[in-house]
Amino acid sequence: MAEIIWGLATSHVPSIGAAMDGKKTEDELWKPLFDGYGPAREWMAQHTPDVAVVVYNDHANALGLEMIPTFSIGTADHYDVADEGYGPRQVPDVVGAPDLSEHVLVNLVDEGFDMTVLQELDVDHGLTVPLSVYTPEPGDAWPCKVVPILVNVLQYPQPTAQRCLQLGEALGRAIRSFPKDIKVAVFGTGGMSHQLSGERAGLINQEFDRNFLEKIETDPQSLAEISRADYIKEAGSEGIEMIMWLIMRGALGDNIRRIHDTYHVPASNTAAALALFATDAVAEEGSEEAAA
Amino acid sequence: MAEIIWGLATSHVPSIGAAMDGKKTEDELWKPLFDGYGPAREWMAQHTPDVAVVVYNDHANALGLEMIPTFSIGTADHYDVADEGYGPRQVPDVVGAPDLSEHVLVNLVDEGFDMTVLQELDVDHGLTVPLSVYTPEPGDAWPCKVVPILVNVLQYPQPTAQRCLQLGEALGRAIRSFPKDIKVAVFGTGGMSHQLSGERAGLINQEFDRNFLEKIETDPQSLAEISRADYIKEAGSEGIEMIMWLIMRGALGDNIRRIHDTYHVPASNTAAALALFATDAVAEEGSEEAAA
């Protein structure tokens, strides 16, 4: 059976990708953020998944406003990198895992999640930046296949935070029941606090972010109880993206441990963070399991 | 507050529309079906809703296969009639009820239904034929506004029948909490048994249909427990459309009464039926309430 080995929560700001693509990661503005990624990247490089399930949102690059799904899942074997207005990012195209996609889809629909099925999808920075956070130098190909899961965070009403956590729990059950011995990582992307337009543009709420960063490990239910209005009020109109971390968190299960985290202000107009959690499928270093 | 006054279950076969558009309703082949509609049409003409919530599926006229939502809802103020390959049906365009759409959408998402929002939608025979069944001669305009709710019945996995019934129950709660004094009718469309392709093409299962026609009033839960595989096996690969009746049924509530029904074979390649139910918001004729 498949197992989930780790979960990565990470911002997906386009400028993080641009900084890597433009070799600016040693610049004064960016160095603290990328230095903060170091320990997580090292650990992940030791624990490589076969498939990454990446929970993200599209930013007007693949889905128009004619049709806005609450939750959708890609079932294709290949996803092109989107042109976001400047030409596509120069990163490898994304290889899908249609067998796992189908398995997850059927299980989620059976459990009463009303998924939208995407047979075609151009993936934007919401998905490729987190892959770059995991693997800064992919060469010709990303090191794993990808199942994209998309969430409506752009148009009110977004799914409730509670529903996101529930989707994550069902996603965890679905992945673990996949009848192939593969290792899966789950990415929850977006956040942290930020607001792009309006008079409150530039909003950062470090207190809210720090609490979220802690509770995402220890008490996700408390975050699931925050209303949409409060996410928007406290974390900004785009900070509500953080509800996507709850899907990742739900999938990991109860027994997780924090490998590393980092928090940085600002990345472009947003607070940026990373938090990496190992599941109990991965033995603790130096533990008996690890020695076995 | 809004109230739901009746629910109409009806087949939406294109040829029923074509028979009306082509003035063939008195032909030997069609007369029994249209005669069967008579008493229901008379009753509905006495009980006219302000808005019809029409649960149906698109048939490759508005939604491509790139993106298949399980459940979607139109939020527009206007829906054009689709060109299904022969030019659009010569019937009025459909006027939306965006205020009710938004109210229903927010309530359903709050309750954990993962709706897809359609800001634009060309409506096909799945929606316009049921409107014609209700109002054969609309003149320049349909007699009510419309909120379209679309269901994926074309691509496996369809929502489970149980989930459809649950959606209907939530839909009923949502409509009844709408803070305007309007009357609403709910249409459940599609069916009955039929299969269009494969060696079993032409399948009709009258026993299954008759049981469904009875239980949709008296025991919808028994129909909600039928698996997708059994719907397809018993009612045909397209007969699974009947799960959409359960959404209508769920919305009506517990206390309903059957005004009329009719069953006819064949309409094109399908068994066709109509069943009309009044809710307890409509007084029984001759009852004290009616006299009040």
Added chain:
Amino acid sequence: MSSYTPHIEGTHVFDTQMSNRGRALNKMLYSLKDPQNREQFSADEAAYCDKYLLTDEQKQAVLDRDWKKMTDIGASIFYVIKLAAIDKKSMQDLGGVFTGMTTEEFKAELKAGGRKFG
């Protein structure tokens, strides 16, 4: 327990795998809802199929009007109907093809109460 696509003798159950397989074909068929596309298609069917990147197998099935083949290789029946409309073929004509009957025989079976199985 998940419920993967059921296999039911004599029945197509269109699922994500079929949808992936029939992608270009369904996309071409879907385009025929536009009257201008219908004209373009009729003017040069092969060129139209090429424009939509149909595989040789898909293209041949379209040019041959091999209705059964189309549904076997991933076309959704609701997409196939758009091509039948261009040929002025009815659903009963297709039903005859799928079941190895003439249209009249197929219609007669429907009129007699439909075809029974199981």
Added chain:
Amino acid sequence: MSSYTPHIEGTHVFDTQMSNRGRALNKMLYSLKDPQNREQFSADEAAYCDKYLLTDEQKQAVLDRDWKKMTDIGASIFYVIKLAAIDKKSMQDLGGVFTGMTTEEFKAELKAGGRKFG
């Protein structure tokens, strides 16, 4: 109790009503993800807006690069960004416009830990 769109001072909450209102405008902005469309737009902005059936108000806001106006009348910020990209304007440039600061002032506030409210 349903949770209709919250009203939060200084914040756009993009909802179905805004989406309906900004429909033509967002559709035009979305089209700019295609490089050929970007060229066409730049060659004749007004004609391009007309092709997408923009209202006079929407068109004027685009031609004037009135970023605040666009977001006030139903453009989603993620759609507006596509136009900013053509002008080589950064998110910080827009942030400055929205808050009545220069880009440098806006950047400085972010660098100092972001803007605080409530």
